[in-house]
Amino acid sequence: MKALTWHGKRDVRIDTVPDPTIEQPTDAIVRVTSTGLCGSDLHLYEVLGPFIGEGDVLGHEPMGIVEAVGPDVDNLAVGDRVVIPFNISCGHCFMCDHGLQSQCETTQVREQGMGAALFGYTKLYGEVPGGQAELLRVPQAQYGPIRVPEGPPDDRFLFLSDVLPTAWQAVEYAQIPKGGSVAVIGLGPIGEMATRIAQHQGAGQVIGLDLVPERIARSAGHGVHTIDVSATDDVPGAVRDLTAGRGPDSVIDAVGMEAHGAPGGKLARTLAGLMPDAVARKVMENAGIDRLSALNVAVELVRRGGTVSLSGVYGGTADPLNMLQIFDKQLTLKMGQANVRRWVDDILPLLSDGDDPLGVDSFATHHVPLTEAPAAYDMFQKKDDGAFKVVFKP
Numbered sequence: 001m002k003a004l005t006w007h008g009k010r011d012v013r014i015d016t017v018p019d020p021t022i023e024q025p026t027d028a029i030v031r032v033t034s035t036g037l038c039g040s041d042l043h044l045y046e047v048l049g050p051f052i053g054e055g056d057v058l059g060h061e062p063m064g065i066v067e068a069v070g071p072d073v074d075n076l077a078v079g080d081r082v083v084i085p086f087n088i089s090c091g092h093c094f095m096c097d098h099g100l101q102s103q104c105e106t107t108q109v110r111e112q113g114m115g116a117a118l119f120g121y122t123k124l125y126g127e128v129p130g131g132q133a134e135l136l137r138v139p140q141a142q143y144g145p146i147r148v149p150e151g152p153p154d155d156r157f158l159f160l161s162d163v164l165p166t167a168w169q170a171v172e173y174a175q176i177p178k179g180g181s182v183a184v185i186g187l188g189p190i191g192e193m194a195t196r197i198a199q200h201q202g203a204g205q206v207i208g209l210d211l212v213p214e215r216i217a218r219s220a221g222h223g224v225h226t227i228d229v230s231a232t233d234d235v236p237g238a239v240r241d242l243t244a245g246r247g248p249d250s251v252i253d254a255v256g257m258e259a260h261g262a263p264g265g266k267l268a269r270t271l272a273g274l275m276p277d278a279v280a281r282k283v284m285e286n287a288g289i290d291r292l293s294a295l296n297v298a299v300e301l302v303r304r305g306g307t308v309s310l311s312g313v314y315g316g317t318a319d320p321l322n323m324l325q326i327f328d329k330q331l332t333l334k335m336g337q338a339n340v341r342r343w344v345d346d347i348l349p350l351l352s353d354g355d356d357p358l359g360v361d362s363f364a365t366h367h368v369p370l371t372e373a374p375a376a377y378d379m380f381q382k383k384d385d386g387a388f389k390v391v392f393k394p
């Protein structure tokens, strides 16, 4: 089959690789019909090279048609239309029972000290072949795949794999009081979807911050009060002016470690790029590679006693946190990979509604044949051509 494989920093290719097969009784094979490109893939494209093997298949936002099932998969049949959550979870362990599917104890990558395995996401997360491919082997298929009805186009359901549950969890974790205010930093797919969900759930005021003009315009187009951080001298001041001088009740960081504007982090990552992998891994784990600027802005913005919800991915272990401010402002921080399965039942009814309240049908800006994925990665990283959400068609 054809698949998108990683070969080095900013070097991904379409290769021919062996078709996946059923390896465990709980596996299924899915023929992929649509598969998303994610901000998280950009971390692999740019900085996480030391954790990826050459030839690894990327991608974690697939949907398609079940082509084969193992003997222990009794809830799926060949021909079913399914969306595959980006995290692989079993549905029957302590963590899954507690709605913490991204910590699944059956698939935890213990040798790396990490949570549940993810599709297409580095050795840290189990080096499971990903979904930017014609075919996908789905472990734990007795639980993970979400069956969706025939009829609507793929885009109606595709974002259940990641964007929708991630943004949903970001809003849940933000604990926005009834009618309260929330600021969302980063208006990429995750941040923008979080603004839509917060609006849908009745937040009184939704403020969005970014620096890419098309993204700012897109959120402003559905009623978000936007702030261009590149054109505003005093961002916290501008946000306080909108929130009775106090700051919003909640702040969602939907940027993560690709934040613009923190030269120290960039230097560390560039240096890591020049070192042998084993050394670079250590530097990245211990010295910290994160550019914490988005998180620091979140801490600064939020009102005293408020909540900061992080969905942006952070990776280093040694970055200094502004503990003085976090403690003094009496903040709550909530974060983590989305527990995809946890939120599906809440979200599905909104996708069956003909009104499309979350705007999923028109969410993607680009549909591209999988064979053109390498150029699309480049476009997406540079945010050229208004690239916001890219969907590959294998």
Ligand SMILES: NC(=O)c1ccc[n+]([C@@H]2O[C@H](COP(=O)([O-])OP(=O)(O)OC[C@H]3O[C@@H](n4cnc5c(N)ncnc54)[C@H](O)[C@@H]3O)[C@@H](O)[C@H]2O)c1
Pocket (backbone or CB within 6 Å): 038, 039, 040, 041, 042, 043, 162, 163, 166, 185, 186, 187, 188, 189, 190, 191, 209, 210, 211, 212, 215, 229, 254, 255, 256, 257, 258, 259, 260, 261, 293, 294, 310, 311, 312, 313, 336, 337, 338
């Ligand atoms: N927690 C999870 O389960 C989960 C799942 C999916 C994605 N993510 C993470 O969420 C983050 C966002 O994902 P995405 O797909 O929307 O990515 P994206 O890269 O498309 O969006 C990030 C946005 O942040 C903006 N930005 C960068 N620096 C900024 C700054 N200093 N101030 C304001 N805005 C800034 C960028 O212009 C961009 O629009 C990524 O870190 C991704 O890895 C987490």
Ligand SMILES: [Zn+2]
Pocket (backbone or CB within 6 Å): 037, 038, 039, 040, 041, 060, 061, 086, 162, 163
């Ligand atoms: Zn994703």
Ligand SMILES: [Zn+2]
Pocket (backbone or CB within 6 Å): 089, 090, 091, 092, 093, 094, 095, 096, 097, 103, 104, 105, 106, 107
């Ligand atoms: Zn589990």
